[in-house]
Amino acid sequence: MAAANEHITADAIEATEFMDLSRKYRVTGVPKTIVNETIEILGGLPEKMFVRQALGLPEEASS
Amino acid sequence: MGLLSPQDEATLKQHLSGLVHPVQLVLFTQTFGGSDSGDVAKKILLEIASLNEKITVVNKNFVLDSDDKAKYNVTMAPAIVVLSDGVDTRMRMYGAPTGYEFVGLVEAIIVAGTGTIDLDPETMTWIQAVDTPTHIQVFSTPT
Numbered sequence A: 001m002a003a004a005n006e007h008i009t010a011d012a013i014e015a016t017e018f019m020d021l022s023r024k025y026r027v028t029g030v031p032k033t034i035v036n037e038t039i040e041i042l043g044g045l046p047e048k049m050f051v052r053q054a055l056g057l058p059e060e061a062s063s
Numbered sequence B: 001m002g003l004l005s006p007q008d009e010a011t012l013k014q015h016l017s018g019l020v021h022p023v024q025l026v027l028f029t030q031t032f033g034g035s036d037s038g039d040v041a042k043k044i045l046l047e048i049a050s051l052n053e054k055i056t057v058v059n060k061n062f063v064l065d066s067d068d069k070a071k072y073n074v075t076m077a078p079a080i081v082v083l084s085d086g087v088d089t090r091m092r093m094y095g096a097p098t099g100y101e102f103v104g105l106v107e108a109i110i111v112a113g114t115g116t117i118d119l120d121p122e123t124m125t126w127i128q129a130v131d132t133p134t135h136i137q138v139f140s141t142p143t
Helices: A019-024 A047-054 B006-018 B037-049 B066-071 B100-114 B121-128
Strands: A008-014 A032-035 A039-042 B023-029 B055-061 B079-084 B087-094 B134-140
Touching: A008 B100, A032 A047, A039 A047, A047 B121, B006 B037, B006 B100, B023 B037, B023 B066, B023 B100, B037 B055, B037 B100, B079 B100, B087 B100, B100 B134
Parallel strands: A008 B087, A008 B134, B023 B055
Antiparallel strands: A032 A039, A032 B134, B023 B079, B079 B087
């Protein structure tokens, strides 16, 4: 996503190495995704579902 | 002895064979007060770079190279910033790239080195419509 749009930055973080950050975002399972400090996605999702949730798009946007 | 088995190296070399652009992996590590994962990250990156001449590793000191740290907005170490022909791809990896992180790193290198993003066309239109700063953080573990 980051490579496709200059407004997007993507960090892959090793949760056990950065425990303070993991605690901050209450990472109790992985993968866990945080977008702009507000959107939380727990677990792996199919591509379209993940992108839709990450960008805060409504469900009907995909239909 | 390397971290990758000869069989893994051969498979990885094949995956990286399609690179057309130079890829720079900028590695920020902390000599004092840092964890051992910086050394692990360095070893992994050098092994990957040895498999394709288009890949180079650029070592930076997290404490001393403050200009580069600010330039790439790196906030923790170890950190890997992936550049495509010197241009920031905005993809970062924090921690040693082992386990799932290793797969993510290889995919990031392929995107940076081929310019090809393997996503559904409809998904791409959603992503390309983003016009405000969007910071995605994905937490994972080595296993």
